[in-house]
Amino acid sequence: MDFVEYSDFVLRYSEVYQVPETDKLLAVAFGLAEETGEAIGHLKRKYRGDGFNREDWLKELGDVLAYLSLCAAYSNSSLEEIAELNIDKLSEREWKGTQFGSGSDR
Numbered sequence: 001m002d003f004v005e006y007s008d009f010v011l012r013y014s015e016v017y018q019v020p021e022t023d024k025l026l027a028v029a030f031g032l033a034e035e036t037g038e039a040i041g042h043l044k045r046k047y048r049g050d051g052f053n054r055e056d057w058l059k060e061l062g063d064v065l066a067y068l069s070l071c072a073a074y075s076n077s078s079l080e081e082i083a084e085l086n087i088d089k090l091s092e093r094e095w096k097g098t099q100f101g102s103g104s105d106r
Contacts, residue, residue, distance in 0.1 A: 003079040007069045014070055025074040032067035039064055 019027045039060035046052035072078050093099050 003069075003083075006065075007073060007079055010066045010069045011073050013066075025071065028067050028070040028074060032064065032071055035060060035063040035067055 014028075017027075039057065042052065042057045042060060068082075069079055072082055090099075
C-alpha cells in the first residue's frame with residue numbers, strides 16, 4: 001500500500017463522522033493533537049518504568065498518521081506533498097548548516 005491508497009482509505013473511513021464541511025480541518029487537527037498526546041503517553045510510561053508495548057505504540061502512531069493524512073486532505077494537499085516540502089526544507093537547512101536551533105526560518 002502506498003500513501004495515496006492509505007489516504008484514500010482514511011478519507012473514506014472518516015466520512016462516517018458528521019462534521020460540517022467548514023469544521024472538518026479543525027476537527028481533524030484536534031484529533032491529530034489528541035492522538036499525538038496518546039502516543040507520547042506510551043513513551044512516558046516506558047521511561048517511568050511502567051513497561052512499553054511496541055505494538056500499542058505503533059498503533060497510536062498509525063492514528064497520528066491517519067489524522068495527519070486528513071489534515072493534508074482538508075488542506076487540499078497530500079502526504080506526498082508534505083513529505084516533499086519537508087525534504088526541501090531539511091535539505092536547505094543541511095546546505096546552510098542550520099540543522100540545529102529553533103524556528104522555522106533558519
